[in-house]
Amino acid sequence: MPRGSSGKRERQYEHIKESGEKRGMSEGRAEEMAARTVNKERARSGEAKSTSRSSTQGRSSSQRGGQRSGGGSSGPTRDELYEEAKKRGIEGRSTMNKQQLKNALGH
Structure with missing residues (x-):
């Protein structure tokens, strides 16, 4: 986690990481996924100092409501x-x- 991250983002990171590990991801992959997810949420909410355009466009994970990328139903x-x-x-x-x-x- 980047320095200065809020407690909420640290808890979010740990939750995502643990979830990935429970689903059979390696620890490194789970950490990467958690970091990318949290960083994207920080960018969308204006918490990050610099952001890419792709990080701030589209619907956030909370707006997607659990929908995943890929094939769909x-x-x-x-x-x-x-x-x-x-x-x-x-x-x-x-x-x-x-x-x-x-x-x-x-x-």
């Missing part, structure tokens, strides 16, 4: 599709994968 889960198939009485549903359940349900 691919619709209902396999379990949700299975339950729908069960309600409709579709035979062989227990051995079907997600795509097969989608096809059987007409999704």
